[in-house]
Amino acid sequence: MKPNFSLRLRIFNLNCWGIPYLSKHRGDRVKRLGDFLNMESFDLALLEEVWSEQDFQYLRQKLLPTYPASHYFRSGVIGSGLCVFSKHPIQEITQHVYTLNGYPYMIHHGDWFCGKAVGLLVLHLSGLVLNVYVTHLHAEYNRQKDIYLAHRVAQAWELAQFIHHTSKKADVVLLCGDLNLHPKDLGCRLLKEWTGLHDAYLETRDFKGSEEGCTMVPENCYVNQRELQPFPFGIRIDYVLYKAVSGFYISCKTLRTTTGRDPHSGTPLSDHEALMATLCVRHSPPQHTPSPTHGGPAERSRLISVLKEAWAELDLGMAQARWWATFAGYVIGLGLLLLALLCALAAGGGVREVAIMLWAPSVGLLLGAGAVYLFHMQEAKGLSRARAELQHMLGRAREAHDLDPESQAALFLGQQEGDRSEEQ
Amino acid sequence: MKPNFSLRLRIFNLNCWGIPYLSKHRGDRVKRLGDFLNMESFDLALLEEVWSEQDFQYLRQKLLPTYPASHYFRSGVIGSGLCVFSKHPIQEITQHVYTLNGYPYMIHHGDWFCGKAVGLLVLHLSGLVLNVYVTHLHAEYNRQKDIYLAHRVAQAWELAQFIHHTSKKADVVLLCGDLNLHPKDLGCRLLKEWTGLHDAYLETRDFKGSEEGCTMVPENCYVNQRELQPFPFGIRIDYVLYKAVSGFYISCKTLRTTTGRDPHSGTPLSDHEALMATLCVRHSPPQHTPSPTHGGPAERSRLISVLKEAWAELDLGMAQARWWATFAGYVIGLGLLLLALLCALAAGGGVREVAIMLWAPSVGLLLGAGAVYLFHMQEAKGLSRARAELQHMLGRAREAHDLDPESQAALFLGQQEGDRSEEQ
Numbered sequence: 028m029k030p031n032f033s034l035r036l037r038i039f040n041l042n043c044w045g046i047p048y049l050s051k052h053r054g055d056r057v058k059r060l061g062d063f064l065n066m067e068s069f070d071l072a073l074l075e076e077v078w079s080e081q082d083f084q085y086l087r088q089k090l091l092p093t094y095p096a097s098h099y100f101r102s103g104v105i106g107s108g109l110c111v112f113s114k115h116p117i118q119e120i121t122q123h124v125y126t127l128n129g130y131p132y133m134i135h136h137g138d139w140f141c142g143k144a145v146g147l148l149v150l151h152l153s154g155l156v157l158n159v160y161v162t163h164l165h166a167e168y169n170r171q172k173d174i175y176l177a178h179r180v181a182q183a184w185e186l187a188q189f190i191h192h193t194s195k196k197a198d199v200v201l202l203c204g205d206l207n208l209h210p211k212d213l214g215c216r217l218l219k220e221w222t223g224l225h226d227a228y229l230e231t232r233d234f235k236g237s238e239e240g241c242t243m244v245p246e247n248c249y250v251n252q253r254e255l256q257p258f259p260f261g262i263r264i265d266y267v268l269y270k271a272v273s274g275f276y277i278s279c280k281t282l283r284t285t286t287g288r289d290p291h292s293g294t295p296l297s298d299h300e301a302l303m304a305t306l307c308v309r310h311s312p313p314q315h316t317p318s319p320t321h322g323g324p325a326e327r328s329r330l331i332s333v334l335k336e337a338w339a340e341l342d343l344g345m346a347q348a349r350w351w352a353t354f355a356g357y358v359i360g361l362g363l364l365l366l367a368l369l370c371a372l373a374a375g376g377g378v379r380e381v382a383i384m385l386w387a388p389s390v391g392l393l394l395g396a397g398a399v400y401l402f403h404m405q406e407a408k409g410l411s412r413a414r415a416e417l418q419h420m421l422g423r424a425r426e427a428h429d430l431d432p433e434s435q436a437a438l439f440l441g442q443q444e445g446d447r448s449e450e451q
Numbered sequence: 452m453k454p455n456f457s458l459r460l461r462i463f464n465l466n467c468w469g470i471p472y473l474s475k476h477r478g479d480r481v482k483r484l485g486d487f488l489n490m491e492s493f494d495l496a497l498l499e500e501v502w503s504e505q506d507f508q509y510l511r512q513k514l515l516p517t518y519p520a521s522h523y524f525r526s527g528v529i530g531s532g533l534c535v536f537s538k539h540p541i542q543e544i545t546q547h548v549y550t551l552n553g554y555p556y557m558i559h560h561g562d563w564f565c566g567k568a569v570g571l572l573v574l575h576l577s578g579l580v581l582n583v584y585v586t587h588l589h590a591e592y593n594r595q596k597d598i599y600l601a602h603r604v605a606q607a608w609e610l611a612q613f614i615h616h617t618s619k620k621a622d623v624v625l626l627c628g629d630l631n632l633h634p635k636d637l638g639c640r641l642l643k644e645w646t647g648l649h650d651a652y653l654e655t656r657d658f659k660g661s662e663e664g665c666t667m668v669p670e671n672c673y674v675n676q677r678e679l680q681p682f683p684f685g686i687r688i689d690y691v692l693y694k695a696v697s698g699f700y701i702s703c704k705t706l707r708t709t710t711g712r713d714p715h716s717g718t719p720l721s722d723h724e725a726l727m728a729t730l731c732v733r734h735s736p737p738q739h740t741p742s743p744t745h746g747g748p749a750e751r752s753r754l755i756s757v758l759k760e761a762w763a764e765l766d767l768g769m770a771q772a773r774w775w776a777t778f779a780g781y782v783i784g785l786g787l788l789l790l791a792l793l794c795a796l797a798a799g800g801g802v803r804e805v806a807i808m809l810w811a812p813s814v815g816l817l818l819g820a821g822a823v824y825l826f827h828m829q830e831a832k833g834l835s836r837a838r839a840e841l842q843h844m845l846g847r848a849r850e851a852h853d854l855d856p857e858s859q860a861a862l863f864l865g866q867q868e869g870d871r872s873e874e875q
Contacts, residue, residue, distance in 0.1 A: 098843070101836040102550070104828045120843050121612045122836065124550055126526070140825070142832070147616070188545045192571070195620035387811030391818075401564075404528045408566070412525040412546065419522070419544050 033309040034153060035280075039064065039072040040203040042163070042242075042265060042299035044249065045108070047079045051249060052294065057082050060296050061089040064112065068093050069303070072112040073161040073203040076297075078141075083110050100161075103128075103142015109161050109204075111148060119149035123189045126409040127178040129165055131402065138165050138175075145186050145204075147193055155275070155308065158197035162186055162204040164214070170257075177344020179207065180337050181413040183214030187221040188416065198275050199308055200224065202268040205242075205299065210263055217337050219268070220330045221420075227267035227279040227304050236284030239263060242300045246287030249298035267304045276311035279304055327428050334421045341414040348407040355400035362393035457733040458577060459704075463488065463496040464627040464691060466587070466666075466723035468673065469532070471503045475673060476718065481506050484720050485513040488536065492517050493727070496536040497585040497627040500721075502565075507534050524585075527552075527566020533585050533628075535572060543573035547613045550833040551602040553589055555826065562589050562599075569610050569628075571617055579699070579732065582621035586610055586628040588638070594681075601768020603631065604761050605837040607638030611645040612840065622699050623732055624648065626692040629666075629723065634687055641761050644754045645844075648692035651703040651728050660708030661685060666724045670711030673722035691728045700735035703728055751852050758845045765838040772831040779824035786817035 044050045045057065064072050064086075072094065077083050083099045090097070094112035101107070102124045111117075122144050129138040145162040164182045165175045173179075183206070194200045202224055208215040210226070218224065228240040237244045241261030245252055255261055271277035283303040288295055366389045372382035468474045469481065488496050488510075496518065501507050507523045514521070518536035525531070526548045535541075546568050553562040569586040588606045589599045597603075607630070618624045626648055632639040634650070642648065652664040661668045665685030669676055679685055695701040707727040712719055790813045796806035 098839070101832045101839065103832060104825050106832060117843070118847065119616070120840055121616055123547065126548055142829070192543070192545055192617040193619075195617075384808055384811075387808075387815065391811060391815055394815075401528050405566070408525045408527060408530060415522070415525065416544055419541070423542065 036306040037069045038304045039069040041301040042075040042205040043077050044297040045077045045082050056296055061086050065093050070114050074110050075163040075205045076108045077110050078108050100146040102144045104140045107142055107144040109146045115150050117148050118151050122146045125182045125185055127181045145189055155198045157199045158194045160202040164207045167207050177341055180214050180340045183218045184413050187218045190222050199271045199277055205265045207264050213336055216333045220333045224268035224270050227282050231279035231282040233281040237286045237300055244287045247295050265299055267302050277308045280307050281305045327424055331424050334417050338417045341410050345407050345410045348403045352400055352403035355396045358396035365389045460730040461493045462728045463493040465725040466499040466629040467501050468721040469501045469506050480720055485510050489517050494538050498534050499587040499629045500532045501534050502532050524570040526568045528564045531566055531568040533570045539574050541572050542575050546570045549606045549609055551605045569613055579622045581623045582618045584626040588631045591631050601765055604638050604764045607642045608837050611642045614646050623695045623701055629689045631688050637760055640757045644757045648694050651691035651706050655703035655706045657705040661710045661724055668711045671719050691726050701732045704731050705729045755848050758841050762841045765834050769831050769834045772827045776824055776827040779820045782820035789813045
């Protein structure tokens, strides 16, 4: 690789809102998306919510001349909805399906059936190893009373761990997708602190698009206006995040978003806004890039604080999961008692017909409670796993902190601040 | 690191057969295992089938002075059963739960409830990065008619991919565990060809233990003798596998197995035999280590052949999964018809009581068929995902093969051989 090496990457990301039968104007939007991608000829187009494999196949055929490489990430019952189109050959592909992803009985929310995941592509561009991740985390249906918060935090942690462990030999890491997290949400901070990824919107000097970089805006006719009421400009939940290892430097030259309209005709391509980033990678003198547990004292303090916060959130989630498992356990006991009583009544005569009629619903109750019990036991195990990993990394980060004299002052100041806020 | 650097690693691996209430003499065996591990003071002890977290906590307390670091990998409803005890600090921990792992309605086999997984530990030893993997794949209950074959092949592929993608910066990779695969089984060959891992039993010059290195032997009093009847010496399904990257050289100095007895008293530690390996890592002049798709023509031919075989196996599994999903779909249709009929009968009088009595079982049938449908749809998606990854890597391996003139001859000879065997 030449010392004056420089690489320009044009990236497109969109949550396509492609639910068969439910999403408005789906066929037309997919067609126009294909036309737009062909015309713009990005290096990579990363899409979420392409729930129908037919839509992917249609796009694959249409985009084949411009984007010869593509992949559809299959998982869950419906699919992850993730797919990617690339102008450059894809060297390697893998994916990780999140352990926790909502509840099967929340059928109207549907996330559980999708098998939300993170997909990884490894590309080799002019001798540079580029790891591209595309993901979609669990949706947020009620910000005030978010029953999926622990799951989304666990997903953010699994995502961060997956990136951390699979990108160790990558020169450049790129993560695009719908995180369903606002920029200051715990999951987003955890992801950024643990992986060291930078936010294209915050880094670029040349941004054009929606106010505050929002990716769900009230101007979009497909957006539920009532849900966006507390946010006059909309919300920013779709991201382009990146980093480069020592020896390389990456910057975001330009970032554009659509603004609730199709770039060419009147109606938008989706209920989300598309992100279009031009990234520039070039050589830089090798320098010490801090690893998560070996950063400076300020970074470590921030990391410790966010790890603690995530630990506490998962702990709450675990208590909740265990409560449900215990509750289901009691229902199972009750169902068994009821069944025994019904058997006795049926044998004894008297209300035999009623007893026989109630027998099947009791068995149903028992099986249902059994399924709920198993599900929440599994949920508790999943949360406990993430909590244990967080606990371990917290220990490592604290050790590194304690060994560093510079950190002592920062920690002391942080503790004082913490004590003050606890007192308040 | 000094050029004459050398590191000796003593490794212990055992499937502990620790099923609460079911495994014989569990408490006593766990106690004796703890004593043995303390006495031998290995660098790493990797255990499978520690199903009870209490057993892990007991061992953790007991082994704390000798093995200060430990981790229990939680997953599924019951847990993965995997845990590890280390003399050296563990830098990083993560795990991957296999997408496919049997069927929830095969309750008597129980694998589905465990959430079988692979655990990863990253250790830094004298400046060397060591990635240690511990795993346990789906059990084989009937070798002649193995309904879990496609799942086990998919697990072997996920395991190989997880190792491949997470070990790119590791100097040494170590995989221990119960693979439930015989050495020449498809899954085992796939794993070894894709990761380049070497089998300690085949590599070492100093082996002492059971005949042919078997890890389930008829001499073991806990083993089901009937199941081992076709294998007079037993079967080899537990492994110590390793590799080192360019710049390092790893060899297995000695490998020992138990032989159906406790090393000190009369009864064995488990129904499996323990593996005890002494590995030696030293510097070696850097050389070109072939990556899976960039090996020599012979390696590539072998890889292509095993990828094709795995692809075909997953394809068969997918057809099976889709058949079950379609069958469940028909049952759902039938259940709906039955329900409509019952409603009509109940409304019309006559056999009203019978209709009401049959209503609940019909709803049960419908829900049950719905669950079966969803499960097998998910299974098909999981298999299809692994098949797509295999297909992609097959394409890449073929491309590399076609570009290499040396390979042409090998491919031609291979094809001739293939044609001959097809003709026969």
